[in-house]
Amino acid sequence: MSIKSIKLPVLPLRDLVIFPSIMMPLFIGREKSINALEHGINNKNEIFLVTQCDGSIDNPESKDLYNVGVVANITQSLIKLPDNAVKAIIRGVNRGKVVEYINSSCLLQANIEINDYEEYDEDSVEVEALKRSIIDAFHDWHKLNKKNQSEPLVNSIDHIQEAGQLADTITSYLNVKISDKQSILETYNLKQRLEKILTLIEREISILNAQNRLYKTVKSQVESSQRVYYLNEQLKAIQKELGEVENSDEGNTFSEFEKKINETQLSQEAREKAITELKRYKKMNPVSPEATVISSYLYWLLELPWGKYKDTKIHLNTAKKILDQNHYGIEKVKDRILEFLAVLKRVKEIRGPILCLVGPPGVGKTSLAKSIAKAVDRDFVRMSLGGVHDESEIRGHRKTYIGSMPGKIIQHMKKANSCNPLFLLDEIDKMGTDLRGDPASALLEVLDTEHNKHFTDNYLEVEFDLSSVMFVATANSLNLPYALRDRMEIIQLSGYTEEEKVSIATHYLIPKLKQEHGLQNKEWNITTDALYKLIRLYTRESGIRSMEKELAKLMRKAVKEISTEKGKKISIEVDNLSNYLGVRKYTFGMAESENLVGVVTGLAYTESGGDILMIESVLIPGKGEIQYTGKLGEVMQESIKASYSYIRSKCLFFNIKPEIFQNNDIHIHVPEGAIPKDGPSAGVAVCTSIVSLMSNIPVNRNVAMTGEVTLRGRVLAIGGLREKLLAALRGSIETVIIPSENEKDMQEMPKNIKEKLNVVFAKSVDEVIKVALVNTST
Known part of the structure; x- marks a missing residue:
């Protein structure tokens, strides 16, 4: 061998x-x-x-x-x-x-x-006798088996000379249990294999003979109206004659499905569907592919939490305590959630739109949803929609397809094990669309409180009630289809100030990370000044995720030192912070070190939060044209054109000679060209840059600005004000110019923003120019 x-x-x-x-x-x-x-x-x-x-x-x-x-x-x-x-x-x-x-x-x-393996001699008497017996028995089985009347099959068997091949080929045609076929496959000894196959064929012949006898007997005793009853009795009679009634896996499966159908609180439609499919299943060969499909379908249908509702009690004081324990600040958001829970407690059912938490990464959207689930004592399930671009991910596949399954909505409802969980639709703005459908459109029925009680998955083909589910969505931006946004109430989660980040680190992150790293309070500590330095020089974010990573890095290094030098105590201070975290990653301070002509500090709002946006312009001999670079979107390109047209039309007002426009081209560039930029709020910054360039007057480096400009020079309101002001604060900007229409939003700004920034409200571009340019008389 x-x-x-x-x-x-x-x-x-x-x-x-x-x-x-x-x-x-x-x-x-x-x-x-x-x-x-x-x-x-x-x-x-x-x-x-x-x-x-x-x-x-x-x-x-x-x-x-x-x-x-x-x-x-x-x-x-x-x-x-x-x-x-x-x-x-x-x-x-x-x-x-x-x-x-x-x-x-x-x-x-x-x-x-x-x-x-060692084969028996093909010409040996024992092997030849077994071969002939098997062929004869196979012919008898073929005559009795009405389901398999293929004459070419018999001819092909007769022409097989090799005993091993004959044994394997015949076994593959036999309608026997998978375990019996596997036993044949595992038998390497040729003689033993032939003996097993002969036994199987004889057993199948006995079953077919018994089946024919029973068929004739039962047929004469029953009426045509009792055909279904006859088929069940025939199956039982076959099992009884084989002595396999108690050991029949198929019989056990039937009884388990019947028991589950009777015990589960199915809807009328689902119960009728389950009974119909079970009747079909009973008539099928258990090893057929169709039987496997029906078995899998019944499993999914009966495993769903039909009629199971978790007994939830809402205590507003307890809910407020949980939200305050897990989340620092964001009082407006927590108040809105408590209002939602108060209404839910009174009316006992979910009313109104779905909550959608929108904010930069790391501000606590997902953890806030978990806290809501804990506050209302509901099961929590999370479905990530990032990268989903197939409608069947939501609605499922038709069960006629091979390997089909229900959609993720039904899968997560099975996982929740109740009909009233809190269902988090995470990263709802990250869904895609392709030839396989639009998942955002499939979500419309799910999130519509008037229609989701009739939600129908393509796999189940029966309605499943989602009206008691509390849906909460999260997103980094409002880049959503209008119909989907219309079904949700948007709750904005803004970024944190430095003071808020220090408080979160002190009261939440550091105690949690110490426990995760096995550090005692006396072994490790960090000063407040070192925390501020960490936030300013090693992170640039609206949330706290990067700060948590840097703190974890500090603690890992501390654990390593303490493990090598027992009894050592580590204190992180301003002077030794770089010894543990290395060279600083970011520059904290002025946007520019000196006042420059044509260089303006703008403020931008991105999915990652607020940021400083530098806008530069240069003058080139030409014919009065304007060009722009920096991977700008269509809206920002149009904003630049509108700003240029306004300044050129009012050039005399800004003490700029018209000949300068006629004889020169302007090139406007927004640095960091690999990053896409879009939006109209850079209008005032573009106007300031052009006026500074044409009049050769520098722009005050301590001034940042944001606002949309019209062709009449009006400054329109912008969004993301808190994030933009936080970015200005991080950049040590002293004065920020914002549209006068945003003055009302300052009431909700943190106290430290109001104290540290000189906010100037402007209605028109000329008011912006007066503040932004150095020593201008206009």
């Missing part, structure tokens, strides 16, 4: 055993299986096929698979089907035994041992 070992990708099979010399098509839908096929094609077209012990497991691991399978060749390259599944034709080659599984996130591989 010679043994060789080979490393191959592994393809798990549901309810199917492949034998050597057998060729058949496979339809593959699971991602790991598709990866295994592609890997096999790239590796000499070889793959290892092995059967699952339990066909209902969707993501089988090594412990869920048999040890013996078949090394097969992929004879036809993959054919992609419309439902994203693939078709491949394979041919079994050799039996193989798994020595060791090699698991990874993308596919399953294994080291396979292939034995050139």
Whole structure:
């Protein structure tokens, strides 16, 4: 006997055993299986096929698979089907035994041992006798089996000379249990294999004879109106004659489904659908693909939390305490949530739009949703929508497709185990759209409180009530379809000031991180001044995520030092902060070190929060044209054109000679050209830059500005004011010019912003120019 070992990708099979010399098509839908096929094609077209012990497991691991399978060749390259599944034709080659599984996130591989096992002499009397007996028995079975009347099948069996191939081919045609077929596959000894197959065929012949006798007997005793009853009795009679009534897996499955249908509080539509599918399931061969589809469907339908509602009690004082414990500041947001809970407590059902928490990364949107779930004592489930671009992710696939499943809404409802959880739709603004549909449109029914009680998943095909679910969404921006925004109430979460970040770090982050890193209070501490330095020089964000990472880095280094020098105490101060965190990452201070002509400090609002936006312009001999660079969006390009047209039309008012415009071109550039920029609020900064350039008067480096400009020179209101003022504060700007229409928003600004910034309100561009330019008389 010679043994060789080979490393191959592994393809798990549901309810199917492949034998050597057998060729058949496979339809593959699971991602790991598709990866295994592609890997096999790239590796000499070889793959290892092995059967699952339990066909209902969707993501089988090594412990869920048999040890013996078949090394097969992929004879036809993959054919992609419309439902994203693939078709491949394979041919079994050799039996193989798994020595060791090699698991990874993308596919399953294994080291396979292939034995050139010792065969009996094909011409021996025992083997020849068994071959003839098997062929004769197979002919008898074929005559009795009404489902398989293929004459070419019999002829092909008669022409097989090799005993091993004959045994494997006949076994693949027999309608026997998967465990019996696997037993044949695992039998390497040829004589023993032939004996087992002969026993199986004789057993099948006995079953078919008994079936025919029972068919004639039962048919004469029942009326045509009792046909369904007859079929069930026939199945029971067959099992009884085989002595397998108590051990029948199929019978147990039927009874389990029947029991669940009776115990589950299904809707009338769902109950009728379940009963219909169970009747179909009973009539089918348990090993047929269609039976597997129905079994999987019934499993999903009956595992949903029909009629299960968690007994939730809302105590507003407790809810306020939980929100205050977990979240610092954001009083307006917490008040709005408490208002929502107060109404919910009084009316006992969800009314009004869905809450959508919008803000920069790291400000606590997801953790706030968890706190709401805790405050209302509901189960919490989170569905990430980032990168979702297929409608079926929301609504599911039709169950006629191979490997189909319900959508993520139904999957998470099963996970919640109640019909009234808090359902977080995370990163709702990150959904995409392609040829497979628009998931944002599929969400319209889910988030509409008037219609989601009739939500229908494509896989279930029955209505499931979502009206008791508390939906909360999060987003970094309002880049959402209008119809989807209309169904939600937007709650803005702004960034934190430096003082708020220090308070959060002191009262929340540092105690939590100390516990996670096993540090005692006496072993490690950081001064307030060092915290301010960390925030200013090592982070640039509206939230606190980067600050938490830097604090964790400090503690990791501290743990390392304490572990090597026992009893050491570490204090992080301004002087030694860089020893632990390295060279500073950002510059904190002035936007510019000196007053420059044509260089203006603007303020921008991005998904990451507020930031300083430098705008530069230069004069070039030309014909009065304007060009702009810096990866600018269409809205910002139009804003630059409008600003240029206004300044040129009012050039005499700003003491600029018209000839300068006629004889020169202007080039406006917004640095950091790799970052896309858009929006109209840079209008006043562009106007200031052009006036400074044409009049050769420098711009005050301590002044920043934001506002949209019209062709009449009016300054219009802007959004994201808090974020922009925080950016100015981080850049040590002294004076900020904002539209006068935003004066009302200053009432909600933090106290330190009002105290540290000189905010100037402007109605027109000339008011902006007076403040922004150095020593101008205009």
